[in-house]
Amino acid sequence: xxxxxxxxxxxxxxxxxxxxxxxxxxxxxxxxxxxxxxxxxxxxxxxxxxxxxxxxxxxxxxxxxxxxxxxxxxxxxxxxxxxxxxxxxxxxxxxxxxxxxxxxxxxxxxxxxxxxxxxxxxxxxxxxxxxxxxxxxxxxxxxxxxxxxxxxxxxxxxxxxxxxxxxxxxxxxxxxxxxxxxxxxxxxxxxxxxxxxxxxxxxxxxxxxxxxxxxxxxxxxxxxxxxxxxxxxxxxxxxxx
Numbered sequence: 322x323x324x325x326x327x328x329x330x331x332x333x334x335x336x337x338x339x340x341x342x343x344x345x346x347x348x349x350x351x352x353x354x355x356x357x358x359x360x361x362x363x364x365x366x367x368x369x370x371x372x373x374x375x376x377x378x379x380x381x382x383x384x385x386x387x388x389x390x391x392x393x394x395x396x397x398x399x400x401x402x403x404x405x406x407x408x409x410x411x412x413x414x415x416x417x418x419x420x421x422x423x424x425x426x427x428x429x430x431x432x433x434x435x436x437x438x439x440x441x442x443x444x445x446x447x448x449x450x451x452x453x454x455x456x457x458x459x460x461x462x463x464x465x466x467x468x469x470x471x472x473x474x475x476x477x478x479x480x481x482x483x484x485x486x487x488x489x490x491x492x493x494x495x496x497x498x499x500x501x502x503x504x505x506x507x508x509x510x511x512x513x514x515x516x517x518x519x520x521x522x523x524x525x526x527x528x529x530x531x532x533x534x535x536x537x538x539x540x541x542x543x544x545x546x547x548x549x550x551x552x553x554x555x556x557x558x559x560x561x562x
Contacts (some may be wrong), residue, residue, distance in 0.1 A: 330466070334364065334366060340375075342363055343360055344385055344448045345548045347422045348422070349517045352426060382426050386423065387436040387437075389417075389420050390439075390470075391434045392419070393471075394412060396412065401452025402448060402452075402453075403451065403536050407532060409444055409530075410444075410465070410468055412471075413440075413469065440470075445458055451543070453539060457539065457542060457543060461539045464535050468531065468535075
């Protein structure tokens with residue numbers, strides 16, 4: 322009599338596997354598709370099994386964001402602070418394009434994690450290595466904003482275009498009559514539907530344009546010996562003489 326085959330060993334469930342499968346779910350179907358129940362189903366466990374590794378969905382999102390940030394690996398570049406800073410941002414950009422859901426999760430985090438602080442430390446260190454003053458670096462970091470993480474979000478998202486030819490023509494005529502400058506600007510460059518932050522302008526061109534503008538301005542201000550001036554309300558800035 323042939324003995325029955327032993328059942329295949331189940332892959333142990335741990336935090337790393339939970340986070341990896343959550344990342345895969347979001348990459349495949351978007352962040353809105355992720356729930357603790359759907360993740361448990363994907364892993365072949367009951368939902369309560371997940372809570373041994375992440376206490377709730379917010380902790381799971383924290384871990385997912387950290388995992389994405391740790392994927393950011395800037396390439397070695399020439400010993401030039403501006404090129405090094407640009408590469409750090411573009412490395413984040415490349416990572417973000419691999420996880421198009423991640424910017425929404427990053428925007429909802431209330432405080433930077435150690436992984437996020439490591440990325441900020443690297444950028445600040447790069448800017449300071451170029452001789453930029455601490456106050457100028459402070460302003461540059463604020464100006465970079467979400468670009469440090471590889472994305473930038475418009476205040477108003479571009480709405481869907483009318484599919485009916487007559488409705489589209491009427492919309493164009495209304496824009497031309499009431500907002501001609503807005504229409505001229507919108508029609509002056511390429512648009513694309515699949516961008517890191519949803520349909521709209523040529524996202525890659527707009528992103529790199531803004532990044533180069535910020536870094537060029539930082540270089541110019543550094544060369545000019547920029548220092549922070551008095552506040553608009555007349556108060557002394559913190560750290561100013």
